[in-house]
Amino acid sequence: MHIVVCVKQVPDTKIIKINPKTNTLDRRSAPAILNPYDAHAVQEAVRLKKLVGGTVSVVSMGPPQATAIIKKSVEIGADEGYLISDRAFAGADTLATSYALSKALERIAKIKPIDMVICGKHAIDGDTGQVGPGIARRLDIPPVTNVIEVTEVIEKDKKVVIKRKLTSGYEIIQAQLPCLLTVEKEINEVEYSPLPNMIRAAKYESIIWTVADLENVDKVQLGLKGSPTIVGKMFSPPKPEGGIRLEGTANEQVNKLMDLLMEKKELFTLQTTK
Amino acid sequence: MNLSEYQGVWVFIEQNEGEIEGVSLELLGAGRTLADKLEVPLAGVLLGDGVRSLANQVVYYGADEVYIIDHPVLKDYRTESYMKGVIELAEKYKPEIFLYGATPNGKDLASAVATDLSTGLTADTTMLDIDLENRLFEASRPAFGGNIMATILCKKHRPQMATVRPKVMKALEVDHTRIGKIIEETISLKEEDMRTKVIQIVKDVSKKANLADAHVIICGGKGMGDLQNFQLLYSLADSIGASVGGTRDVVEAGWLPHHLQIGQTGETVTPKIYFAVGLSGAIQHTVGMKNSEIIIAINKDPNAPIFDVATYGIVGDAMEILPKLIEQFNELKNHTGGELSYV
Ligand SMILES: Cc1cc2nc3c(=O)[nH]c(=O)nc-3n(C[C@H](O)[C@H](O)[C@H](O)COP(=O)(O)OP(=O)(O)OC[C@H]3O[C@@H](n4cnc5c(N)ncnc54)[C@H](O)[C@@H]3O)c2cc1C
Numbered sequence: 001m002h003i004v005v006c007v008k009q010v011p012d013t014k015i016i017k018i019n020p021k022t023n024t025l026d027r028r029s030a031p032a033i034l035n036p037y038d039a040h041a042v043q044e045a046v047r048l049k050k051l052v053g054g055t056v057s058v059v060s061m062g063p064p065q066a067t068a069i070i071k072k073s074v075e076i077g078a079d080e081g082y083l084i085s086d087r088a089f090a091g092a093d094t095l096a097t098s099y100a101l102s103k104a105l106e107r108i109a110k111i112k113p114i115d116m117v118i119c120g121k122h123a124i125d126g127d128t129g130q131v132g133p134g135i136a137r138r139l140d141i142p143p144v145t146n147v148i149e150v151t152e153v154i155e156k157d158k159k160v161v162i163k164r165k166l167t168s169g170y171e172i173i174q175a176q177l178p179c180l181l182t183v184e185k186e187i188n189e190v191e192y193s194p195l196p197n198m199i200r201a202a203k204y205e206s207i208i209w210t211v212a213d214l215e216n217v218d219k220v221q222l223g224l225k226g227s228p229t230i231v232g233k234m235f236s237p238p239k240p241e242g243g244i245r246l247e248g249t250a251n252e253q254v255n256k257l258m259d260l261l262m263e264k265k266e267l268f269t270l271q272t273t274k
Numbered sequence: 275m276n277l278s279e280y281q282g283v284w285v286f287i288e289q290n291e292g293e294i295e296g297v298s299l300e301l302l303g304a305g306r307t308l309a310d311k312l313e314v315p316l317a318g319v320l321l322g323d324g325v326r327s328l329a330n331q332v333v334y335y336g337a338d339e340v341y342i343i344d345h346p347v348l349k350d351y352r353t354e355s356y357m358k359g360v361i362e363l364a365e366k367y368k369p370e371i372f373l374y375g376a377t378p379n380g381k382d383l384a385s386a387v388a389t390d391l392s393t394g395l396t397a398d399t400t401m402l403d404i405d406l407e408n409r410l411f412e413a414s415r416p417a418f419g420g421n422i423m424a425t426i427l428c429k430k431h432r433p434q435m436a437t438v439r440p441k442v443m444k445a446l447e448v449d450h451t452r453i454g455k456i457i458e459e460t461i462s463l464k465e466e467d468m469r470t471k472v473i474q475i476v477k478d479v480s481k482k483a484n485l486a487d488a489h490v491i492i493c494g495g496k497g498m499g500d501l502q503n504f505q506l507l508y509s510l511a512d513s514i515g516a517s518v519g520g521t522r523d524v525v526e527a528g529w530l531p532h533h534l535q536i537g538q539t540g541e542t543v544t545p546k547i548y549f550a551v552g553l554s555g556a557i558q559h560t561v562g563m564k565n566s567e568i569i570i571a572i573n574k575d576p577n578a579p580i581f582d583v584a585t586y587g588i589v590g591d592a593m594e595i596l597p598k599l600i601e602q603f604n605e606l607k608n609h610t611g612g613e614l615s616y617v
């Protein structure tokens with residue numbers, strides 16, 4: 001089986017600092033990491049490879065430094081890594097991103113036909129979760145989003161059985177291969193990388209492509225030009241009509257709160273226990 | 275693309291086993307406002323198997339029109355069958371705005387439809403408006419990092435699409451006297467052509483009962499200091515029969531499992547009473563709780579943004595305030611000899 005995972009480099013939003021005066025990000029404070037959901041996606045591909053054999057490739061669109069997350073993916077167990085990097089991709093929204101990535105995937109499929117594409121549920125910076133299903137549409141393969149378990153791969157029938165998270169509960173789906181999955185965090189634990197992987201990753205040279213290396217690309221659909229959405233304005237959220245600040249010592253504040261809550265008696269009922 | 279050909283506001287009506295999702299009714303409420311501003315009809319788009327009887331409900335909650343596709347292959351939600359129906363409707367009737375709930379199925383469908391229609395889609399929006407002068411849809415969402423909102427526009431493509439967080443918009447009061455137009459469309463779908471099959475749907479209500487349906491929530495933040503102090507929240511929860519949730523930082527610290535995270539990437543909740551204890555109130559958190567009826571904030575920093583959304587604010591050390599509150603509630607219980615609960 002050839003599984004290709006789409007991986008994105010993102011700033012670590014856990015560490016990122018925000019300048020409270022300007023409401024902007026202090027980008028220097030945030031190290032760039034492999035999108036956490038994509039780490040789970042790579043891990044799942046590696047797990048499936050152990051199960052049924054095959055190859056795991058990763059592909060990313062980003063600046064040249066994004067090779068760092070390709071190395072990280074190799075540490076987790078990916079065999080091959082491709083980076084598409086070109087000024088023409090810059091400023092892409094989800095529609096233009098899924099277009100560029102689908103062109104990269106078509107190129108990879110020429111090297112080795114693809115049986116499954118895995119994406120993260122969303123990228124923690126953009127936080128949309130739209131790129132995965134977008135790629136599936138462009139490649140005309142069925143998308144299965146919010147996957148929490150790949151239960152079974154039935155290779156001879158080219159089918160997979162999947163658990164997909166719903167608003168409440170989950171569903172069990174059978175999908176034909178090739179298909180595209182987007183994975184939730186609970187799908188697996190990202191394991192510590194074994195030493196041989198670390199050594200391989202340290203030496204690994206990503207395969208880097210520009211637009212010129214991709215085939216049948218309609219340049220109008222790339223980057224900023226190919227993005228129907230734009231950021232109109234940024235603003236502070238409207239402040240709700242501020243509430244009451246309770247005054248005084250801790251005791252006084254607590255007493256005051258209790259009084260206020262008791263005034264809203266309709267919110268509480270006191271049931272007498274026998 | 276001739277933009278003026280596109281008119282009307284559409285809401286995708288998500289139904290599961292014949293029951294309309296709450297978020298779809300909320301979107302009819304939000305969509306009504308947008309449609310009135312634009313002076314165009316509001317339509318619900320209803321797909322499924324045996325769903326005709328739901329059309330009236332869509333009208334009672336604010337729609338002028340309901341587009342229906344009823345087909346056995348549409349029994350369970352699947353991207354491929356549902357997108358086919360939705361795309362055919364959108365291409366034929368050309369709405370200018372199209373809203374979906376930001377649920378797993380709503381997001382899945384909207385992403386696929388946007389790709390095929392080559393149009394813009396804004397994810398997880400929490401504020402919707404119209405720029406009347408330019409007749410543009412303004413879809414706003416909390417932006418990456420910090421207390422800031424970004425308005426996303428889609429100027430040259432139609433429909434302008436957005437997924438909208440559940441429990442952020444308000445549904446209208448149901449009005450049984452409303453009359454609407456029902457438009458039924460047919461579609462050719464064959465089960466053999468479907469590349470996915472739903473084998474089983476497993477409902478899990480246990481998790482939901484904890485947070486999304488809780489009437490009182492005690493939410494703790496990183497300011498609780500450590501896991502041991504965090505236990506204080508359970509004592510308060512016990513004394514008033516509440517559920518405990520946390521911020522993302524708390525979940526990242528491993529003090530709570532992910533399904534108890536409240537906020538943009540966790541649950542959205544609207545309890546009657548929400549205690550926000552030792553949490554700063556970052557926008558990614560507040561979008562998930564700000565519609566609670568009463569918000570009580572306890573924070574030692576008087577400038578913490580949580581006080582901006584709080585109904586009642588206590589500036590103080592949670593380790594000092596919480597024991598006092600617990601004592602008061604317990605006393606109240608003993609005094610009345612009853613069990614405290616909420617309606
Ligand atoms: C894309 C994205 C998605 C996100 N999604 C979510 C989400 O779904 N949910 C979420 O919660 N966050 C989310 N976040 C993170 C969010 O931006 C904040 O970082 C997070 O909510 C902060 O958590 P906190 O309030 O617990 O911690 P902090 O911001 O560290 O706040 C701790 C607070 O505790 C107070 N405090 C300290 N000691 C005490 C004491 N003894 N008594 C009283 N008060 C005390 C401090 O004054 C401070 O205000 C997201 C971020 C991004 C970028």
Ligand SMILES: Nc1ncnc2c1ncn2[C@@H]1O[C@H](COP(=O)(O)O)[C@@H](O)[C@H]1O
Nearest residue numbers: 006007061119120122123128129130131
């Ligand atoms: N620039 C990119 N390069 C590679 N994969 C990406 C990129 N952007 C998004 N993805 C994939 O799409 C998923 C969802 O991203 P998003 O739609 O931006 O939230 C991510 O988890 C990745 O798997």
